[in-house]
Amino acid sequence: xxxxxxxxxxxxxxxxxxxxxxxxxxxxxxxxxxxxxxxxxxxxxxxxxxxxxxxxxxxxxxxxxxxxxxxxxxxxxxxxxxxxxxxxxxxxxxxxxxxxxxxxxxxxxxxxxxxxxxxxxxxxxxxxxxxxxxxxxxxxxxxxxxxxxxxxxxxxxxxxxxxxxxxxxxxxxxxxxxxxxxxxxxxxxxxxxxxxxxxxxxxxxxxxxxxxxxxxxxxxxxxxxxxxxxxxxxxxxxxxxxxxxxxxxxxxxxxxxxxxxxxxxxxxx
Amino acid sequence: xxxxxxxxxxxxxxxxxxxxxxxxxxxxxxxxxxxxxxxxxxxxxxxxxxxxxxxxxxxxxxxxxxxxxxxxxxxxxxxxxxxxxxxxxxxxxxxxxxxxxxxxxxxxxxxxxxxxxxxxxxxxxxxxxxxxxxxxxxxxxxxxxxxxxxxxxxxxxxxxxxxxxxxxxxxxxxxxxxxxxxxxxxxxxxxxxxxxxxxxxxxxxxxxxxxxxxxxxxxxxxxxxxxxxxxxxxxxxxxxxxxxxxxxxxxxxxxxxxxxxxxxxxxxxxxxxxxxxxxxxxxxxxxxxxxxxxxxxxxxxxxxxxxxxxxxxxxxxxxxxxxxxxxxxxxxxxxxxxxxxxxxxxxxxxxxxxxxxxxxxxxxxxxxxxxxxxxxxxxxxxxxxxxxxxxxxxxxxxxxxxxxxxxxxxxxxxxxxxxxxxxxxxxxxxxxxxxxxxxxxxxxxxxxxxxxxxxxxxxxxxxxx
Ligand code: HEM
Ligand code: SF4
Ligand code: SF4
Ligand code: SF4
Numbered sequence: 001x002x003x004x005x006x007x008x009x010x011x012x013x014x015x016x017x018x019x020x021x022x023x024x025x026x027x028x029x030x031x032x033x034x035x036x037x038x039x040x041x042x043x044x045x046x047x048x049x050x051x052x053x054x055x056x057x058x059x060x061x062x063x064x065x066x067x068x069x070x071x072x073x074x075x076x077x078x079x080x081x082x083x084x085x086x087x088x089x090x091x092x093x094x095x096x097x098x099x100x101x102x103x104x105x106x107x108x109x110x111x112x113x114x115x116x117x118x119x120x121x122x123x124x125x126x127x128x129x130x131x132x133x134x135x136x137x138x139x140x141x142x143x144x145x146x147x148x149x150x151x152x153x154x155x156x157x158x159x160x161x162x163x164x165x166x167x168x169x170x171x172x173x174x175x176x177x178x179x180x181x182x183x184x185x186x187x188x189x190x191x192x193x194x195x196x197x198x199x200x201x202x203x204x205x206x207x208x209x210x211x212x213x214x215x216x217x218x219x220x221x222x223x224x225x226x227x228x229x230x231x232x233x234x235x236x237x238x239x240x241x242x243x244x245x246x247x248x249x250x251x252x253x254x255x256x257x258x259x260x261x262x263x264x265x266x267x268x269x
Numbered sequence: 270x271x272x273x274x275x276x277x278x279x280x281x282x283x284x285x286x287x288x289x290x291x292x293x294x295x296x297x298x299x300x301x302x303x304x305x306x307x308x309x310x311x312x313x314x315x316x317x318x319x320x321x322x323x324x325x326x327x328x329x330x331x332x333x334x335x336x337x338x339x340x341x342x343x344x345x346x347x348x349x350x351x352x353x354x355x356x357x358x359x360x361x362x363x364x365x366x367x368x369x370x371x372x373x374x375x376x377x378x379x380x381x382x383x384x385x386x387x388x389x390x391x392x393x394x395x396x397x398x399x400x401x402x403x404x405x406x407x408x409x410x411x412x413x414x415x416x417x418x419x420x421x422x423x424x425x426x427x428x429x430x431x432x433x434x435x436x437x438x439x440x441x442x443x444x445x446x447x448x449x450x451x452x453x454x455x456x457x458x459x460x461x462x463x464x465x466x467x468x469x470x471x472x473x474x475x476x477x478x479x480x481x482x483x484x485x486x487x488x489x490x491x492x493x494x495x496x497x498x499x500x501x502x503x504x505x506x507x508x509x510x511x512x513x514x515x516x517x518x519x520x521x522x523x524x525x526x527x528x529x530x531x532x533x534x535x536x537x538x539x540x541x542x543x544x545x546x547x548x549x550x551x552x553x554x555x556x557x558x559x560x561x562x563x564x565x566x567x568x569x570x571x572x573x574x575x576x577x578x579x580x581x582x583x584x585x586x587x588x589x590x591x592x593x594x595x596x597x598x599x600x601x602x603x604x605x606x607x608x609x610x611x612x613x614x615x616x617x618x619x620x621x622x623x624x625x626x627x628x629x630x631x632x633x634x635x636x637x638x639x640x641x642x643x644x645x646x647x648x649x650x651x652x653x654x655x656x657x658x659x660x661x662x663x664x665x666x667x668x669x670x671x672x673x674x675x676x677x678x679x680x681x682x683x684x685x686x687x688x689x690x691x692x693x694x695x696x697x698x699x700x701x702x703x704x705x706x707x708x709x710x711x712x713x714x715x716x717x718x719x720x721x722x723x724x725x726x727x728x729x730x731x732x733x734x
Contacts, residue, residue, distance in 0.1 A: 024323070027313075027319070028316060028319055028320065028323070030313070031312070031313055031314060031315060031316040031318070031319040032314065032315070032316055033316050033317070034314070034315055034571060035567060035568055035571045035572075036567045036568075036570065036571065037317060037409060037412065037567070037619070038567075038619075039398065039401055039402060039407065039409075039618060039619070039645075040617065040618060040619060040620060040621035040622075040623075040645065041617075041621055041623060041624075041644075041645060042621055056405070056407070060405050062402065062403055062404065062405050062407070063328075063330060063403075063405045065403075066330055066334060066403045067330055067333075070328065070329075070330060074328070074405070138329065140329045140332035140333065140347060141327075141328070141329035141332075143329075143332070143344045143347060143350065144327045144329050144332065144347055144349050144350055144353075145327055145329075146327070146372070146373070146374060146375030147372070147373045147374075147375075148370075148373055148374040148375060149326075149327045149375075151373075217364070217365055217366040218366065218374070219323075219324065219325065219326050219327065221323060221324050222324040222325070222326050222406060224324070225320050225323065225324025225406055225408075226324070226405075226406050228316070228320055228324075229317065229320045229324065229406045229407045229408060229409075230406070230407055232316065232317055232320075232407070233317075233401065233407045233409065234407065237621055239586070239621065240580045240581070240582050241580070242582065242586055242587055242589075242590035243587075243590065244481070244482055244508060244510050244552060244554070244587060245481040245482065245510075245511075245551040245552055246481045246482075246509070246510060246511050247508045247509065247510060247591075
């Protein structure tokens with residue numbers, strides 16, 4: 001079992017993840033943006049559109065304007081998730097000593113790394129529980145949910161719970177060094193030799209790999225959907241010039257050269 | 270089998286009526302297969318539709334933001350569930366996860382019953398895009414409704430109302446089915462009316478050669494909203510614009526947007542561009558029609574079969590420009606009734622017009638009160654996409670769909686003394702709201718925006734002394 005999860009499955013799950021995501025994105029890309037369906041008010045400049053785009057992607061602005069509690073649950077969950085994924089990468093790469101780059105000592109850096117990791121782990125766990133609660137408690141959300149919607153949350157909760165157990169219960173703890181070694185061995189296609197691994201660690205890895213396999217075939221693709229859809233509806237729009245032909249124009253406004261205004265998408269059906 | 274009356278739905282066009290739209294209805298036993306083919310074609314063609322199928326997280330935020338759900342509490346009117354009519358079939362037929370896991374991931378094979386359900390619920394959507402505005406990803410359920418109605422059209426399932434209007438367009442160049450003599454007569458009548466009202470001789474020309482501006486009115490403005498027609502005429506007259514309308518395309522609306530975004534939409538658009546060249550105009554100016562202006566502004570560029578010969582603008586943008594540059598002398602005192610503005614969804618969420626409407630309305634009235642929410646966050650009137658059906662059970666739905674609007678209007682207090690104005694600068698909004706303000710007893714009169722511009726430019730003689 002351990003051998004399967006730690007040595008064989010990672011190659012399979014990473015391949016499925018990468019190929020699956022590419023397949024799905026390719027399918028999206030081959031569908032076209034036929035009409036201009038920009039959502040207004042739309043800014044006249046690309047810069048303005050970029051600000052809106054960023055506010056949606058980074059801050060979930062539409063959600064914030066409409067539903068503060070969903071926003072809080074969703075944004076905090078994703079913010080913690082982003083940090084946790086980032087934390088895994090730098091933590092394992094620099095063995096927790098990444099904060100040396102901003103001037104801390106190695107020990108302090110390790111402590112900070114541990115503290116941040118633990119905190120975000122607990123935060124995301126609470127946020128996920130709230131999102132799950134919401135799915136059961138709010139009638140409208142229940143009305144739109146398929147079983148898979150609950151399962152995604154349970155899967156993430158499972159992953160996070162394992163992670164937190166490893167953080168909080170020394171018996172299940174896994175050191176940055178161990179993880180780093182493991183990834184190096186995997187990446188260089190060497191047989192995996194690990195000490196101090198435990199059941200929770202294996203389960204954590206198994207669940208993460210299930211997530212990776214499921215990812216391209218599920219709503220988790222919203223990660224890319226966000227960027228793709230916003231690219232369609234958050235665009236600049238340039239209004240055609242006003243002014244009617246034959247009407248004498250007052251001194252204050254310049255003579256208008258009539259242009260066929262309005263940025264359009266590549267047209268034609 | 271799937272009983273005709275299992276779901277609330279408008280009466281369908283007959284075979285003859287569908288054939289007038291050049292569609293042969295598909296018999297029931299072939300419907301599912303045909304529908305699956307169209308489904309694949311549409312989803313693989315339109316990226317916004319594809320993304321709606323594949324990246325909704327089912328967060329449920331759209332539910333409380335759709336007035337059709339708020340008015341009926343029917344779960345099928347939750348935007349993402351409306352999209353599920355497509356999504357379930359798409360997943361079941363064309364995705365790996367749907368084939369492997371079925372119901373677990375929300376997949377369900379298409380059935381004749383689902384097609385009937387589509388006919389019901391895609392025609393209970395106002396295509397107002399409020400769901401797109403609130404969705405964290407911007408998933409636009411209106412796009413799903415568009416595609417859904419396209420598919421149904423290809424199967425031969427179109428409501429009588431939409432089908433008859435579409436056919437009238439082919440035949441006469443306007444939705445009301447008015448032939449040229451009828452248009453000319455009406456205009457002469459309105460000219461007399463204006464002369465009597467203002468003492469000024471104001472023309473409403475049709476097919477006048479060598480004009481500079483082609484005005485595209487809603488054909489409902491000839492009979493149902495004459496004040497809107499007269500308002501536009503007064504505005505052009507005031508500025509001395511050399512304008513005309515065309516009997517070939519006396520229609521701002523384009524029902525193609527609403528049930529057939531291919532031939533019907535394109536036919537209407539090409540008719541417009543042809544006329545612009547024939548009459549040699551320099552600019553096309555659009556009248557008060559929400560979905561029509563969306564088509565004119567956003568879909569002409571992608572549907573036209575040749576470069577667009579002249580700029581196309583909206584009347585309100587022109588009016589606000591001339592107000593801004595101080596070239597109109599307005600008498601807002603003549604419009605002193607408490608006034609509120611219903612923002613037509615198509616204007617504010619699809620055509621960038623929220624500021625323009627305010628620039629105009631504040632210049633021509635003295636007691637303007639915003640409703641909340643307003644601008645792009647406004648709720649639809651419940652008539653959007655012309656689901657203006659009169660069959661009792663559909664009419665009842667219209668009342669429910671407009672419940673949110675009624676609540677908003679009431680909260681402004683404009684109708685407290687029964688003399689409020691509800692300005693709704695969209696032909697379909699007007700058609701919906703004329704009866705709805707009575708049903709909900711709002712104490713307001715429904716007005717077009719340009720109507721008020723007209724009275725502020727040329728106050729009625731009686732009121733002046
Ligand atoms: C740029 C990246 C991402 C953005 C902008 C984003 C955005 C969103 C938004 C706006 C929601 C809807 C709110 C909600 O239902 O909670 C959502 C839901 C969700 N996201 Fe993300 N997401 C991103 C990446 C991810 C990733 C990488 C994962 C997991 C691997 C993920 C997992 C989830 C889950 C499970 C839900 C559903 C929550 C629920 O059931 O209520 N997201 N995401
Ligand atoms: S708001 Fe958007 S993501 Fe949420 S359920 Fe509705 S369509 Fe899906
Ligand atoms: S477009 Fe409007 S009516 Fe249709 S689902 Fe969205 S919010 Fe509801
Ligand atoms: S009818 Fe009016 S309010 Fe309703 S969708 Fe059209 S523009 Fe929107």
